[in-house]
Amino acid sequence: MGSYSHLENVAAADLLRWAIETFEERFAVATSMQKGGMILLDLASRTGLPFRAFTLDTGRLPAETHTMIETVRQRYGVSVEVVTPDRAEITAMVAEHGQDLFRDSVEMRHLCCNVRKVRPFERKLREFDAWATGLRRRQGRTRAAVAKVAESNGRLKLAPIADWSPQQVDAYMIENDVPLHPLYAKGYTSIGCAPCTRAIIQGEDERAGRWWWEVDAKKECGIHFAPDCSDGAFI
Ligand code: SF4
Numbered sequence: 001m002g003s004y005s006h007l008e009n010v011a012a013a014d015l016l017r018w019a020i021e022t023f024e025e026r027f028a029v030a031t032s033m034q035k036g037g038m039i040l041l042d043l044a045s046r047t048g049l050p051f052r053a054f055t056l057d058t059g060r061l062p063a064e065t066h067t068m069i070e071t072v073r074q075r076y077g078v079s080v081e082v083v084t085p086d087r088a089e090i091t092a093m094v095a096e097h098g099q100d101l102f103r104d105s106v107e108m109r110h111l112c113c114n115v116r117k118v119r120p121f122e123r124k125l126r127e128f129d130a131w132a133t134g135l136r137r138r139q140g141r142t143r144a145a146v147a148k149v150a151e152s153n154g155r156l157k158l159a160p161i162a163d164w165s166p167q168q169v170d171a172y173m174i175e176n177d178v179p180l181h182p183l184y185a186k187g188y189t190s191i192g193c194a195p196c197t198r199a200i201i202q203g204e205d206e207r208a209g210r211w212w213w214e215v216d217a218k219k220e221c222g223i224h225f226a227p228d229c230s231d232g233a234f235i
Contacts, residue, residue, distance in 0.1 A: 004147075004148075004149035004150065004151070004156070007148060007149045008147070008148050008149070010148070012039075012040075012043055012160035012161050012164070013043045013046065013047075013160075015132075015148065015149070015158060015160040016029075016040065016043050016044050016047065016132060016158075016160055017047045017049070019130050019132060019156070019158055020044065020047055020049045020051045021049065022130070023128070023129050023130045023156075025052060026127070026128050026129040026130065027051065027052065027128060027129065027130045027131065027132075028051070028052040028053055028054050028081075028127075028128050028131050028132075029041055029044055029051065029052070029053040029054075029131070029132045030053075030054055030055070030056075030121075030131050030132065030133050031053060031054075031055050031072075031080070031134065032055060032056065032065070032191065032192070033055065033065050033068035033069070033072070033181050033191070034134065034181060034190065034191050035134070035169050035170075035173060035178075035180070035181070035184070036133070036134020036135065036136060036161060036169065037055075037133070037134040038068075038072075038134075038173070038178050038179060038180070038181075039134060039161060039169065039172055039173065039178060040132055040133075040134050040160060040161070041053060041072060041076055041078060042076070042172075042176055042178045043160070044132075045076045045077075045078065051078075052081065053072075053078050053080045053081065054080060054081040054082070054083055054124055055069065055080050055081070055082055055083065056082075056083050056084075056117055056120060056121055056124075057082050057083065057084050058085065058116040058117055058193050059084070059085060059090065059116060060116065060193035060194055060195060060196070061193060061194060062183065062191070062193075062194040062197075064181060064182045064183050065181065065191065067182070068179065068181055069082065071179045072179070075179055081124075083120050083121065083123075083124045084120060085115055085116045085117075085119065085120045086115075086119065086120065089115045089119065090115060090116070093111065093112070093115050097111070100195060102195070102196060102211070103213070106214055106217045109196075109211060109214065109217075113221040116193075117221050117223055118221065118223055121223050125153075125155065128155060129155050129156065130155055130156035130157075130158060131155065131156075131157060131158065132157075132158040132159070132160055133157065133158070133159055133224065134159075134161060135159040135162060135224060136159070136161055136162055136163075136164055136169070137162055137163060138164075138165060138166060138206075139190070139206050139207055140205050140206055140207045140219060142218050142219065143224075146159050146162045147159065147162065148160060148162045148163070166206070183197075183199075186199055187199030187200065188200070188209060189206045189207075189209065190206055190207045190209055190210055190219075192210055192221070196210060196211050197209055197210055198212055205219075207219040
């Protein structure tokens with residue numbers, strides 16, 4: 001693998017087609033059913049090529065996210081692969097720290113995200129040489145430098161819509177009638193686990209509703225960026 005800066009100006013649809021054709025079943029779209037991931041599913045389906053997609057079921061997702069998995073199957077004919085945490089790791093964590101340990105401290109929140117999100121995500125990524133995410137630079141300061149294509153832990157991480165504005169996202173969703181996660185209609189702008197996500201207040205950062213009780217901590221779980229250091233892709 002080498003430099004991929006020449007792909008920085010490639011359109012999202014073309015980048016996805018390239019990845020699907022190049023890596024076939026060793027490529028997947030990762031989606032949490034938010035707008036970005038849904039746009040990737042829509043763009044990928046428009047290639048007319050078979051492709052894989054996966055999502056993470058942490059065990060604490062809102063019911064609406066589960067509904068979206070079925071919506072995707074009906075709309076795109078894509079059976080999203082559902083990745084779950086290791087049952088023994090969950091049992092041990094809850095036995096020692098309780099079900100809602102993330103309220104106790106930032107460290108406990110990181111532990112919960114690590115067990116429920118990061119570790120299962122890493123295990124799933126071993127099946128792929130390349131994967132795509134709906135990350136965008138304007139989602140917040142932690143994401144401002146996201147590259148469209150980057151090498152990370154021996155595989156390619158694509159962020160085909162990294163340079164899209166919120167207006168572009170919404171326009172694409174409307175023009176293409178992309179299924180919208182129901183919680184957006186309730187004021188959510190970023191959607192994760194139910195107990196750790198709330199609607200935002202006007203003027204707040206797009207990811208302000210994630211772990212809103214943490215004042216200075218980064219609004220990251222560790223899948224894309226380490227939540228406790230100043231920079232660097234975690235995966
Ligand atoms: S978002 Fe909350 S419930 Fe979900 S894994 Fe992280 S700390 Fe745990």
